[in-house]
Amino acid sequence: MTTHTAYAERLHHPPELAAEPFGDSALMLRVKNDDADFRRTASSRLRDVLLEVRPYGVLDIVAGVESLLVEFDCLAVTHEQLAQTIRLAVAGKGLEPGGASASQSLFVIPMVVSEEFSPDLPGVAEELGLGSEAVLQQFSSSVLTINLLAAAMAPMMGGVQFPGQVSRCVEPRTNVEPGSVMVAGTNAIIQPFPGPSGWKVIGRTPLTICDIREDPATSYKPGDLVRFEVVPEGEWARLEGQFLRASAASRQEGGHGDLP
């Protein structure tokens, strides 16, 4: 198949997009597909397409787990006009996952496991039918992808190699300490600032992952890769408060190539 044919096929069969008004100045976009993983990947790609194309009238974009909320200037465009522009952009660019981009970084994030830092680890182990050690082993051998930046720039990551889904807390905590490493489903997230969360806390990183005195405030961005490394509690003091930066090797070479 030639490149030309592939391109034409893509034009004729763009992924179907549902575009629903969310008030007078926002449009909710969802990729229609039966496969949740496909929807997630496609929404993430859709975000990149919109950030690149910047359709007229778009003010900002909020990434959901499998959706995108597009906020726009209602005096510049209507819901219908914007939906049409977005469908055209998608038809032209496609939503197939791109290859590893050159700017993709790898972050190796140290994490301390202790009774205090990992209150939900025994519960998660029980839910998955594994021992705590096995949970940590599977967690730290997973290469996670940052799907989106959630509240206060929290990196929401997919791809945890657990044998099943981890449920959320029945009663969400009103305050979770910064640095807490949390899981739900097969996703992981790090709490950048104190605040409430219903995710299960299994460890804590001594690093500062978001600091508004840095520019940008985080080194990571959607699409970057993360691996967690369980370190002894004795390492805490040495690493505490250091600003998280990409591992040097990944920044030089980029992409999946340098993963073990």
Add this chain to the structure above:
Amino acid sequence: MTFPERAIGIKVSEAGWLSTFQDLGRENSEFMGVPCGGAADQHSAAAANILVGNSRKSTCLEIMGGRFAFTATQDVMCAVTGVPAEITVDGDLVAMWEPLCIPAGARVVLAKASGGMRNYMAFSGDLETARFMGSAAPESRMGFPQQLAPGQTLTLHSRYRGFTHPFLTQPLFRLPVPAPDFSPDVWTIDVVDGPETDRTPGIRKLLSSSHYTVGTKSNHVGLRLDGPVVHPEGLGEIVSHGVPIGAFEIPHGDELIILGRSRTLTAGYPIVAVAAKASLSMLGQASPGRKMTFRWISNAEAVEQYREQQRLLAHLEERVHALFAAVGLPVSAISAASPSPAAA
């Protein structure tokens, strides 16, 4: 007649209950997980800056409750907007929603705000402040409180050199000011359909026929209202998705939440209505105890209302520019150029 910019000290002797630097909020930050934030009453904040010849997006002060007082080392021009309050210059009452020519050393006091949450004070020129993602707006959760403390001296870079009316000492400006009416006992807020409105039988009648009271746990993240609610029917789990400013959420309890500009960006609760864009500034002024009811309008009406609100601000902006140019008062080069797309 233009003068070079000079640095002026503005000594804040009383800082009210909570006063911060403020502006219209961050742009292009939400895709990075940072809410836009910014003045909850965007209309009043924009008007304050327009009234002193600034760009709408300039840094101003947001003052919430109590007494706020300052003295400037040089002549300054300022304007105060927002809910009704008492403003005095060396003890003399002056008007809100007007450019005020403040002589060096005069003590300006803002007090007795009533009927709502916020006042906005803008100064002709640029207030020096830290910025996060390009904006002076507070983002307290991420460690950017931007709060003013009593005794603090702010730095203003201004080209203003004082102004006196040729015949009257106190200048009188007649400007077409679109000041909102905060006086009704029950505010009527316009809403449009939300994604789950049709799945929530009875919600239309309930919201438009009931009174809701703003609760004490309300803040810039959201207003929490006491009043009758109904829960949507037949909804499965809603996967976390982005939520617009003004979304009416009904969580599991019997509470109605209207999300503000510093909302958590994603949530999994049903959205039974969304406040019309032109009503958001009013919502941003609602203080605990405030009673409100809701009126359903179409999307087309919502857009028309917002167009009219922006037209009035643009009209004020034109008149201020014409007036200031005629009498030699400084006008921000940015605002004099082209208005934002929203104002077009």
